[in-house]
Amino acid sequence: MNENLAALVPELALVGTAVIGLLAGSWLPRRRQWIIAVLAAAACAAGLVATGVTMATDREQTVFAHAFAVDTATDFGRLTVLGALLLIAGMSVETVRGHKRETEYWVLLLLTGAGTLALIGANDLLTLFAAYLLASIPAYALAAYAKDERGTEAALKYYLMGALLGTTMLAGTALLYAAGHATLYRELNTALPTAAYGLVAVGLVGVLAGLLFKAGAVPAHFWVPDVTDGAPTPVAAYVTTLPKIGGLIAGFRLLHQAVPGTDVNWPLLLGVVAAVTMTLGNLAAFFQSSVKRLLAYSTISQVGYLLMALAVATRTDLAQRSLLFYLAAYAATNLAAFAVVTELPHARTLDDYRGLARRRPGLAAVLVVCLLGLVGTPPTGVFLGKLEIFSAAVDGGFTWLAALAVANTVASLFYYLRWLAPLFRLTPAEPSATAFAVSGRWSAATAYTAGAASLLLGVAGGAVLPLTTGPLLP
């Protein structure tokens, strides 16, 4: 049995640093708790380096009786997750610096990050469920980090949804185990085609329910707007980005590796879920006036586009590439938008952004890049991602879904422009200077970095796309 711990350096680095940070943080005075932040960043950087080495030296493998796969999807997912964690850390600095629970913030962030990494590589239903818990539970606590009314409400809603769908997922796991007498994907792959149809269908839906909760897809999306609105902005950035990466790659792996041979028509199920998710997310975003709620619904619609890749997971080779690339581009773009929101803590509504282009041209430029990017305007990364995912959908026989996604993209333009247009508006009723009081340099730097990354992923997509192609290990 392969028990090579070196293959798990990124996960171990995050968990280990979380433990060290928790211990060290208990003894550090409040003004020195920034050391934990540095440790956290170092852990992410170490994980990035380790992933880079794995990719460069072709050390793809499965470890622990094939329960965890280190392959192309894991490697690229790790790069995305760790890069995103660094960006979230960057925009969190001003929010938590000097807070009496600063250490807890970093520790929770590291733990949920480790959970996300575990989701990505999980090649076994039980690993998957353990990863689900590790990714979710610290996130509930993060949502209530500010200990205010709205944060607590958000955390409660998040927790209840998570607990309910977690139980569903566990039940689904049990049913699949009953049907296939195994939890390893490679064994399910051979056992499920001959198993009872009902068991497989219900079990699969149960497991997918948990993953859809992580991704924030309809019908498990109700927590997204409340948590995004109620939690501190960096946490909102976290919950709308990382769980999606984890949930969607985990879902892709499950569909691609465990159930391709069954009679269950899961492509259609996911196609319908994708269609409903993108449409509802867009419709709900239309008349939001709070920027955070608008972004929340926009992330729901983005999950709809991403789910298209899951629907065609086994039908086209483009699916994996499009999913991984879109996730990376989406993460950079979404985080850049949230970094701008973090940087302008007093601007809460769309109207508060009136005249931003004149006052803070740099931030306005980042917002233009991100919002147009989220629509899918070239040459940003999301455009290339959309191009790939639409191609995958058409190639996989879901032309109707691609057409619907195009229609939704046009519709989404409406609310992104509702935010963009005020930036350039100059009226006598300009908000007072306090609306554009910035929170600090770190958030601004994060916004610029993430915005540049979002643009670069599109322009230099040629260098990144090859990293997304490669077989998934059974």
Added chain:
Amino acid sequence: MLSVITFLPLLVCAILLLLPRALSARAYIQVWIATAAVDLALVVALWTGFDPGEGMQYQQRVRWIPGAGVGYHVGVDGLSLPLVALTCLLFLAVAVYSLKERQRVRSYVCLFLFLQTVSLGLFVAQDLILFFVFFDLSIVGMFFVIAGWGHGERGRAAALKFFLYTFIGSLALLLGFIGLYLAAEPHTFDLVDLTRANPLAGRGAYAGLVLLAIGVGLAIKTPTVPFHTWLPPAHTDAPAAGSAILAGILLKMGAYGFVRIAMPLLPGSWRQYALVIVVVGAVSVVYGALVALAQTDFKRMIAYTSVNHMGYVVLAVGAAGTLAGTDAQARSLAVTGAVTQMVSHGLITGALFLLSGVLYDRGRTYAIDAYSGLAAHTPRFAGVTAVAAFASLGIPGFSGFIAEFQIFTGSLASRTVATAIALTGILLTAALFLRALRSMFLGVPRLPQSIPTGGISDLERTETVPTVTLLAVALVIGVVPRWLLDVIEPASRTVIELVAR
């Protein structure tokens, strides 16, 4: 060479943005004029080195995103070179015209430099995704021009409508491109490779759907009836310089797409559905002219004549897809006419929109009945506008006549009825321009209340130079067209061969 021409304006734009705000408003415009002049000089050099018989030239091909089948591939042939030259000339004219601009000049200049790169890039792109990138960015750039420098609150509403409408078109286009990409083996977005492979030959309904997606996308941008409704508000509320670029260059992107993408890549379906395209073209011609006739707003009227003029282009490309009852020479003539019409419309309508900007500048209104007897106060303005109007209605001696003559001759044999109906468009255009000229320039002198007692001032030099230059080029094409037609004709013959396969 092509990449230098394309990206020079963007480079200058980046330099202007990075430098501190040191320059005066006038200096920014002068930098812009210098850039546009250099670009035009480079294009002239390109033209002299261009051999019409050689097909695609000055090609440059660099790997960009090979995994997705996307490459950076540029080149010019007889279809794109005239439009590249038109772009450079019109941007130079607009730059000179903008010397009076005082409102946020730095951003204004940067936006137009950006738009110039985008427009040039679109015409030289030989890769579908590169084409799409520029197609979409042109929408973004023009949105900011209309929203930022348009006429107040209405301008922003018009900008939003423009953006939403044309963005739908661009996404339809993208779906069509994906359809082409997936049909080709190996998957590629490269125009030259796709043209050679003709991937959708014999694919029946699938090819029809791809043509539908691409056709709708291009038709919205062109625009043709029934997808034209974004155009009048966008034009009415845009600044004069923006209108000139929108009508002169951006509308050509749609029409150019037909000859560059739809015809060579989907020859089978193009022939099959040629009748639909011809009908859409003829309806656009007549409907655009009739609605223009009913307008009371000078600028809106010109906007609708754009629908009319672009209708001729669509009619011609449709007729070029009809093999029955005609020969290759006639069809090639139609395509040559279509390309000439694009150039001609860019020159003449560009000048007309700049002139309407002068009108608004003096009287703060476009209403035709607010003015009367202007010729007495402003002889030069009246003269130039009259020349532009006559050129636009297709009087012999100007480029419009050459273009429309070729279109009608090339289309008549195969699509007799549609061409005959479209001919009435010329009559209607003549009527509407003469009506506007008579009521604004002749008769008892009367000015809007808003004009101060000092009266109305005539064309200034920064207004005369660009408009007269554009009309002069139109006149040269009208009198000695060979230098232009020699470049276009070999390329149209190639297109006709590709459509007929």
